[in-house]
Amino acid sequence: MNRKSANLLLSFEADEIFLPVVTAFVEKAASCFGLAEGEALMLTLAAEEVFMHLCRKATRPGGPLEIACSNGGYFARVVFSLPCDAFDLKAFNVTASISLDDEAELESMGLVIASRSVDRFVLEREKGGQLRLTLIKEKAYPPLPPLEPVAASTLSKTALRSPSPAELKFISRLAMSYYDRSALSDILLHPGKLSDMMTAGEYECLAAVGAAGEIGGAIFWRRLGEKMVECFGPYIFNQPESCAMSENLLEGCISAVARSGAVGIMNIGPPPGFPADQFELLGTFDSHGPHGSSTLIEAWFRMLAEDMGVTVWVYPELEAFICRQYAKLVLPREIRVDQPSGETVAPHSVLCAEFDRPRGRVTLRPMWPGADAADNIARHLTLMKNENIANIHFAVDLGQAWQSIFIPGLLEAGFEPRIVLPYAGKGDVVMFQYGGERQ
Amino acid sequence: MKSFSGLERLVPDYIKNFEAYIPSKPDDELKKLYGCSRLYRLNNNENPLGPPETARRVLEAFEPARASLYPSGDCYHLRSKLADIFGMHPDQFLAGNGANEVIAFVIKAFCQQGDNIITADKTFAVYEWVARFSGFEARLIPLVNYGFDADGMLERIDERTRIVFICNPNNPTGSWWDQAALRSFLDRIEGRCIVVVDEAYREFVEDPEFPDSMKLIADYPNLVVFRTFSKMYGLAGLRIGYLAAGNEVVDIIRRTCVVYSVNTMAQAAALTALDDTGHVARTREVVKTGKRFLLKELDLMGLPFVNGEGNFVMVRLPISDSLAYRKLMTRGVMVRAMTGFRFPNWIRITVSHMEALEAFVDAWSKIQREGRDFQALSKTLCQLRSV
Numbered sequence: 001m002n003r004k005s006a007n008l009l010l011s012f013e014a015d016e017i018f019l020p021v022v023t024a025f026v027e028k029a030a031s032c033f034g035l036a037e038g039e040a041l042m043l044t045l046a047a048e049e050v051f052m053h054l055c056r057k058a059t060r061p062g063g064p065l066e067i068a069c070s071n072g073g074y075f076a077r078v079v080f081s082l083p084c085d086a087f088d089l090k091a092f093n094v095t096a097s098i099s100l101d102d103e104a105e106l107e108s109m110g111l112v113i114a115s116r117s118v119d120r121f122v123l124e125r126e127k128g129g130q131l132r133l134t135l136i137k138e139k140a141y142p143p144l145p146p147l148e149p150v151a152a153s154t155l156s157k158t159a160l161r162s163p164s165p166a167e168l169k170f171i172s173r174l175a176m177s178y179y180d181r182s183a184l185s186d187i188l189l190h191p192g193k194l195s196d197m198m199t200a201g202e203y204e205c206l207a208a209v210g211a212a213g214e215i216g217g218a219i220f221w222r223r224l225g226e227k228m229v230e231c232f233g234p235y236i237f238n239q240p241e242s243c244a245m246s247e248n249l250l251e252g253c254i255s256a257v258a259r260s261g262a263v264g265i266m267n268i269g270p271p272p273g274f275p276a277d278q279f280e281l282l283g284t285f286d287s288h289g290p291h292g293s294s295t296l297i298e299a300w301f302r303m304l305a306e307d308m309g310v311t312v313w314v315y316p317e318l319e320a321f322i323c324r325q326y327a328k329l330v331l332p333r334e335i336r337v338d339q340p341s342g343e344t345v346a347p348h349s350v351l352c353a354e355f356d357r358p359r360g361r362v363t364l365r366p367m368w369p370g371a372d373a374a375d376n377i378a379r380h381l382t383l384m385k386n387e388n389i390a391n392i393h394f395a396v397d398l399g400q401a402w403q404s405i406f407i408p409g410l411l412e413a414g415f416e417p418r419i420v421l422p423y424a425g426k427g428d429v430v431m432f433q434y435g436g437e438r439q
Numbered sequence: 440m441k442s443f444s445g446l447e448r449l450v451p452d453y454i455k456n457f458e459a460y461i462p463s464k465p466d467d468e469l470k471k472l473y474g475c476s477r478l479y480r481l482n483n484n485e486n487p488l489g490p491p492e493t494a495r496r497v498l499e500a501f502e503p504a505r506a507s508l509y510p511s512g513d514c515y516h517l518r519s520k521l522a523d524i525f526g527m528h529p530d531q532f533l534a535g536n537g538a539n540e541v542i543a544f545v546i547k548a549f550c551q552q553g554d555n556i557i558t559a560d561k562t563f564a565v566y567e568w569v570a571r572f573s574g575f576e577a578r579l580i581p582l583v584n585y586g587f588d589a590d591g592m593l594e595r596i597d598e599r600t601r602i603v604f605i606c607n608p609n610n611p612t613g614s615w616w617d618q619a620a621l622r623s624f625l626d627r628i629e630g631r632c633i634v635v636v637d638e639a640y641r642e643f644v645e646d647p648e649f650p651d652s653m654k655l656i657a658d659y660p661n662l663v664v665f666r667t668f669s670k671m672y673g674l675a676g677l678r679i680g681y682l683a684a685g686n687e688v689v690d691i692i693r694r695t696c697v698v699y700s701v702n703t704m705a706q707a708a709a710l711t712a713l714d715d716t717g718h719v720a721r722t723r724e725v726v727k728t729g730k731r732f733l734l735k736e737l738d739l740m741g742l743p744f745v746n747g748e749g750n751f752v753m754v755r756l757p758i759s760d761s762l763a764y765r766k767l768m769t770r771g772v773m774v775r776a777m778t779g780f781r782f783p784n785w786i787r788i789t790v791s792h793m794e795a796l797e798a799f800v801d802a803w804s805k806i807q808r809e810g811r812d813f814q815a816l817s818k819t820l821c822q823l824r825s826v
Binding site: 304309 | 457459757758759761779782783784
């Protein structure tokens with residue numbers, strides 16, 4: 001058995017009596033997967049709190065519960081799966097706070113601790129009323145020491161191949177030598193993590209390599225959900241424009257994923273010299289700098305396969321924008337205009353927040369619908385503003401009708417729809433950007 | 440519906456890592472999807488003349504009552520006829536539900552865990568797919584000048600290589616090995632593995648230097664030849680193809696062959712299709728005329744192309760092939776986007792009848808014009824913004 005890629009499963013009845021088993025299971029698994037003691041304990045703490053909350057609030061006494069631990073290479077993952085009726089997950093919002101005077105809120109303290117102890121969490125509702133709650137804790141990587149810039153030589157002939165782990169680190173240094181850090185994908189700033197991500201198969205890379213092993217350029221990509229690939233680059237190091245290395249790297253990347261089952265590939269904010277004729281421009285985001293500067297970030301996309309057409313669920317006020325986007329992209333879609341009609345929903349919604357602090361950016365995504373959707377958006381907005389995050393995005397999956405409950409609150413708060421990312425979720429995803437208060 | 444919690448445990452890793460191929464929707468659905476009233480199919484290299492007249496008559500006379508009877512389980516009469524035509528024994532032939540099925544027969548017959556097959560990176564995808572979803576490694580050798588690279592393939596052969604697949608002429612580039620090249624390759628293989636030569640487009644080639652693979656079987660007992668009735672003989676909808684090889688090899692492959700998989704109507708149509716000697720010449724004439732027109736128009740439109748043997752031409756576009764596919768679909772023209780063949784920004788056009796080719800040229804001209812108008816408008820807007 002490959003210990004590193006093991007998927008460990010604990011299947012039992014949800015009963016607090018099993019708590020020591022759960023904590024031992026998660027801690028030992030995290031440790032085996034390579035998390036340092038501190039991270040393993042944080043993950044264990046989160047798992048403990050979630051388990052206790054689920055036993056008390058979410059399942060019938062003695063109901064079935066599965067806990068799976070798996071190794072993501074640069075992270076360890078714990079997944080809770082249980083049949084579940086609605087229960088309040090409000091505490092998983094990054095905005096959640098607990099009043100020590102409120103006994104009901106105190107009961108959620110554990111979830112607040114859990115959500116702060118891990119790097120990512122995902123809530124998914126599956127068919128048949130099954131709930132999947134995923135906790136992810138990443139390994140800690142040492143900060144990158146200051147490195148001398150390195151130089152690349154001009155290459156007359158190159159071949160494309162996957163780089164070795166050592167070459168990968170060198171590519172990271174080359175990228176930092178030839179590009180402004182703000183123009184680089186985050187992955188290139190953490191070479192150790194990148195190496196682990198590649199080993200885990202989360203990222204792939206092609207490098208343009210000369211006869212003596214010199215590196216002239218590279219492109220990276222990763223799978224994003226079931227149907228989408230995201231690529232980064234191509235990054236070219238000191239090569240003449242006429243050499244077509246950019247085109248070759250991009251074609252190599254597309255060819256590598258062409259028979260992978262992914263239906264599309266996107267590139268958001270590509271570096272200068274991106275061979276745009278192979279892609280379609282989806283639109284732009286504003287990128288606000290810390291001192292009031294602003295640039296446009298382009299989002300590019302292309303299909304890898306024939307478009308089969310999908311159904312999208314669209315809130316009425318969004319219909320005109322969506323129709324314009326689909327007409328521009330020549331994407332056939334069955335557009336179903338839909339909005340909440342007074343049906344019963346949980347009182348509290350949940351949003352997850354993905355932070356990209358070097359770029360002052362956060363992307364919010366709906367995890368759970370709730371009657372407080374608009375207020376929840378407003379709370380998140382206030383928090384992000386207080387944290388001086390200038391670029392606030394919100395992703396709504398048009399393939400999941402329940403997410404339309406967030407649209408009125410988004411529009412009211414001053415978010416604007418900017419682009420549609422085909423197949424980036426269960427269906428197409430519309431990306432909003434906060435543009436300021438509505439006048 | 441109740442979820443199947445134990446499913447994951449039952450699925451082999453090579454299946455988990457394999458994504459199902461989703462074929463195009465039927466024409467009526469596509470027309471609805473893209474809002475077009477008629478659809479010219481230039482995507483599958485189908486014969487615009489349809490089946491030969493002899494096969495048509497058989498199909499028209501087919502008695503519905505025969506549908507209740509099982510077909511010949513091993514295409515008895517068809518194999519006998521093929522044997523007569525090629526001067527071989529009926530037992531040297533195996534028919535399948537399209538040539539795709541015989542690919543699976545061969546891989547199942549010769550590969551076991553840890554084995555590999557070798558083919559090109561940019562060729563018909565099914566050799567690679569069947570190998571991968573059966574749990575075998577597919578070693579993909581880059582084409583050289585759009586053709587199969589004999590040296591590259593020979594370099595990658597090892598003791599676990601069981602089959603080399605050569606598509607001759609290659610779909611989609613149309614490149615081909617002549618008799619000398621194929622013989623040389625087989626000589627260098629020295630019987631270390633099975634060599635499959637897929638001749639799906641063989642009947643479109645008039646060049647006398649094209650290999651007579653059926654005759655080569657006598658000299659090379661490790662050679663397997665694939666043919667199909669889907670292309671030249673216009674029977675794609677009935678799904679029938681076959682392989683030919685030496686007795687010993689066929690005897691092994693027969694063990695993995697699913698009998699009764701070729702239906703009665705397909706067998707009857709294929710049997711008579713071979714009698715229509717004029718059909719091949721007529722189809723070749725259509726392809727010749729169509730190519731003459733298409734290549735001239737591609738030149739006029741400034742589109743680079745790769746034109747080899749076969750009833751198709753590969754065209755390089757200045758935009759993404761998948762976008763071109765969608766734009767052409769809205770104008771009722773369906774081509775093959777080539778990203779799936781690892782040729783991003785290329786499309787493959789079937790050389791069909793003139794009306795369809797004219798529809799393609801007209802549609803693409805309009806798309807190009809719109810593209811230029813859009814670029815001019817964007818430029819003007821940028822200039823206005825900077826003022």
